[in-house]
Amino acid sequence: MIGSRRSASKRTAGFNSRVLQVDGPGLAPRGAPGRPVILFVLGFGRSGTSALTRVLSLSGAALPSGLLGATRENRRGYWEPRRAIHLNQEILRGHGSSGYDMSLRAQEEGAFDVESNTAYVDKIRAYLTTLPTAPLVIIKEPKMTMMPGLWFEAASQAGFDIAAVISVRHPQEIIGSLAKRADYQHYVRDSPELTMAWWLKYSLLAERNTRDVPRVFVEYANLLEDWRQEVKRVSVALGVDLSTQDEGAIERFLSPDLQHHRHFGAVEEPFGGDWVAAVYDAMRCAAGDEPLDRSELDRVYEAYRLSERGFRAAFENDRRFGTLSRLMSPFLVKLGLEALALLHRRRGTWA
Known part of the structure; x- marks a missing residue:
């Protein structure tokens, strides 16, 4: 599902949307002829962003160098560049925020407007110029979801056309995944309520801040069930060439044990309303190529x-x-x- 063409807004942090023209499903962003496309994988951590990034990289999208690497509790790797992690931490810290911030304070105050962050945009652009020379490059770091406008503007200045893939996962599964991470890493255990607040913030910002760029939603469960179909959806929706040379590598990567926390029940609502269910249902429908209820x-x-x-x-x-x-x-x-x-x-x- 590709978002329709709109004027730039504060929510996209002043991103110059003129570099993109979105005309309908299956049509890629049109910039200068031969411009490479950079594909941003957005969404909350533990929502399948790592698996999605790796599958698309095995289908022809070039990865950055200097990746984070695997850990004991994520043996298949995160597939995110360390430099992007450091940049995002620097930007968030500079605005009194962090990846663990459940508030919308920075977004409300326009902290991530391009006009007031030219120094950070310059740093991001300098980093993006080091990415591989390829028709399609993929990059993932969950904290980008909090300030995609800065990355989109820097990517445009660096000569890329922009597209986004938004990863969707049942929030109850994310709660279980984070609890397992805490056990593995002897890490601070977050409450289900805090996890839901994080998930809401990241999910809402991922959708809200990509309305001016070509995008597609992919549900983690669908990726594991039929990765070929999901790769095809991404290729058609964004108009990018994705061809898998080694299907066996993807099959081995997406082994059944990759999904430890399957949840088929209803979404729990810790805040007394229907927020979590409404957001998940809307994004799940979009991941199934149904109309996205933007008003909801x-x-x-x-x-x-x-x-x-x-x-x-x-x-x-x-x-x-x-x-x-x-x-x-x-x-x-x-x-x-x-x-x-x-x-x-x-x-x-x-x-």
């Missing part, structure tokens, strides 16, 4: 934005009162109240 995603985004902003203000104030409470021991409180009572008695204002 807009509704959830606005509800999440307003609720998150209100609770964030309340929690920040609550922390200040908590700090005050910790500083004022019962002894100090008692001493202060007794002194105040004595003062009132002397003035005759005691009540």
Whole structure:
């Protein structure tokens, strides 16, 4: 499913959308003749972005050098460049945020507008010029989802046409996957509620910030079930040439044990509404080539934005009162109240 042509907006962080012309399904972005295409894989971590990136790279998309490599809990690798990780961490930290930030504070304040981030765009562009010379290059680093406009602008300046693949996975499966990672790495275990908030933020931003570029949604379960069909969908939707020379390599990579946490039940709603189910259903439909309910995603985004902003203000104030409470021991409180009572008695204002 390719997003229709629209004017650039603040949500795409000032990305110069004139470099792309999206005319309909199966048509690639039209820039200068012979321009290479850079394919951004977006979505929340543990949503199948690594598997999707590797399958597409085995189908003809060139990978960057300097990849992160495999770990004990992800033996097949992440397929993301270390330089991109470092750049995204630097940018997020520079704006008082991180990949673990569930808030939309930075997005609300326009922190990732291209106009106010030219230095970061220059750094990204310099890195992108080191990518392999190929008709199609693929790049994945989940934190790009929080600021794709900077990467899109830098890619355009570096001579690329832009396209996006958005990875979709049942959020309950992501909760299980993150819990397993915590066990393997002796890492901080996040709550299901926090995972759902992260998933909502990344999913909403991935969809919202790619409306001006050619894109396609791929569900992780569908990739594992029939990777040939999904590769074909990506190729047709984005108008890029994907041809697999070694199907055996993909078959070996996508072994059944790659999906440890299969969930067929309903989506749990930790926030008292229908946000998680609504977003997952909309993106799942798009991954099945059904119409994307953009108005439903807009509704959830606005509800999440307003609720998150209100609770964030309340929690920040609550922390200040908590700090005050910790500083004022019962002894100090008692001493202060007794002194105040004595003062009132002397003035005759005691009540």
